[in-house]
Amino acid sequence: MAVAKEKLGLVHVITGNGKGKTTSGMGTAVRALGRGLKVKLIQFFKRDTGEQYFFAKLNVPYVQFQPLHPYFKKYAEEHFEDLKKELLLFWKKEFTNLEQFDVLIVDELGPGLNWKVIEEKTVLDFLKKKPKHLEVVLTGRDFPQSVLDKADYVSEVSMIKHPYQKGILAREGVEF
Numbered sequence: 001m002a003v004a005k006e007k008l009g010l011v012h013v014i015t016g017n018g019k020g021k022t023t024s025g026m027g028t029a030v031r032a033l034g035r036g037l038k039v040k041l042i043q044f045f046k047r048d049t050g051e052q053y054f055f056a057k058l059n060v061p062y063v064q065f066q067p068l069h070p071y072f073k074k075y076a077e078e079h080f081e082d083l084k085k086e087l088l089l090f091w092k093k094e095f096t097n098l099e100q101f102d103v104l105i106v107d108e109l110g111p112g113l114n115w116k117v118i119e120e121k122t123v124l125d126f127l128k129k130k131p132k133h134l135e136v137v138l139t140g141r142d143f144p145q146s147v148l149d150k151a152d153y154v155s156e157v158s159m160i161k162h163p164y165q166k167g168i169l170a171r172e173g174v175e176f
Contacts, residue, residue: 003035005133008102010152012137015110018157019175021139025105026051028137033060037102042094044108044118044140049176061101065090084117091118095126103135110140113147120144 012028014021029039040061043049047066055062065087098104112118127150130136138147148154170176 003037003102005037005102008037008133008135009131010135011127011150012135012153012155013110013143013148013151014137014139014155014157015141015143015148016155016157016159017141018159019162020157021141022046022051022107024155024157025107025137025139029055029060029103029105032103032135033058038100039103039105040098040101041105041107044106044112046108046176050173063094080117087112087117088119088122091122091126098134099131101131101134103137104130105137106139108140109138110143112140113144114142120146123147124150 014024026041029041032039041051041055041063043052043062043064045065047064052062052064109118109123113120113123124146127136127147138151164170
């Protein structure tokens with residue numbers, strides 16, 4: 001059964017302090033692929049993830065912007081400015097020519113916005129000018145209200161309990 005692509009084009013934001021934001025975004029990608037839709041995944045601030053290897057096996061376009069996550073490192077002021085420039089070049093390359101895709105997953109965008117390495121205006125302009133049919137899923141903590149206002153779906157993942165509170169670190173194959 002073919003998907004009615006004219007019904008696509010909404011924007012999702014999956015945010016909050018709980019575990020499952022990336023998992024939800026990747027699940028949306030799997031569901032879309034299962035229905036024959038063309039998917040592109042863009043992941044910020046992560047490397048060596050299980051989903052990266054999974055989607056590579058399926059030849060799904062999957063690109064990463066890999067500098068260390070801003071929540072885990074204090075950048076020197078000059079490094080911060082370099083990071084912003086590098087990220088803007090990455091954005092200009094990866095967020096164009098998306099007409100061929102039906103679904104775009106953008107993982108960990110929230111922290112980049114919160115930390116101001118990605119300009120809010122850049123994201124808002126993209127959402128305004130994106131291909132009409134392109135369904136967009138944005139994940140991460142701390143999205144600005146302006147992005148939440150542009151979304152059609154906003155889901156918050158809350159943390160009630162997490163193994164990290166007991167000193168259990170992220171485990172390969174489960175958390176990454």
